[in-house]
Amino acid sequence: MRVIVTDAEVTMADVLALRMTVDKPLTDGAELVLRHRGTGLERRVELDGARQDAGSAEVAVALPRLALTPGRWDAYLQQDGPRTRMPSIDPGFSLDRLDEYALRRRELAYRAYRTQTGYLALKIDEARPVADVRAVWFREGRFEATGLLAYTGFADDDERRRAHLELRHPEDAEVSVTALATVRGVRFHVALSLCDVIAAAPDFEGLWEPLLFVDGLDEPLPLAARIDDVDGRRRRVHYPATTVDGVRIRPCYTTDDELRLEVGG
Secondary structure, three states, X not given: OOEEEEEEEEOOOOEEEEEXXXXXXXXXXXXXXXXXXXXXXXXXXXXXXXXXXXXXXXXXXXXXXXXXXXXXXXXXXXXXXXXXXXXXXXXXOOHHHHHHHOOOOOOEEEEEEEOOOOEEEEEEEEOOOEEEEEEEEEXXXXXXXXXXXXOOOOOOOOOEEEEEEEEEOOOOOOOEEEEEEEEEOOEEEEEEEHHHHHHHOOOOOEEEEEEEEEOOOOOOEEEEOOOOOOOOHHHHOOOOOEEEOOEEEEEEEOOOOEEEEEEOO
């Protein structure tokens, strides 16, 4: 069976909505098969509620009831014979839609996307509250960053909340530098003196971890960049370094997309 996904979206209610062109109608027993790329684990769901017109079909699948685990899941259609991997022409990316999706508290975040080889897949991540970074820069001896508070349940309004940034030493959490932060609704801005970082400890080299503490949240938020379509950010995103009192400082990302300040080295 030939099928092409023309539109793929995960709705705010975590429903996978697909619009497809097909060379023949979907019949009773047609299934969407999702296969975990790392383990080979499979989940199947019958597409018995499909809307169909000549040469096209629309389906909706509630993802939470499939008990999917974090990772990447490839999509297949199975009907009357061997399964067919589902080609897609929808890039599945809208930053505005991702921002709106991230405003709610969730346990898992689901995203439909097109693979580099042109097929439909799902990316599933644990949806822990995070300060999602949108811009990073050095200015007048300060490190600054702005972004969006994701998965906190806060409203996107003008309410101001007390907040502060804490930059922790990589080997000793008791050694840290703090600074006030600005949080308005779900937007944040942090600024930290780099001279304070250099003066914080005699042994200052390493990857310092920034954490954002916000009133109303039980745990501090890591600064990370996850709500976009950039894969392998550690390799792809490089910020310019600055030098303070002869010490080189550069923002960088870890393998799980968390922001760090690389001091020395």
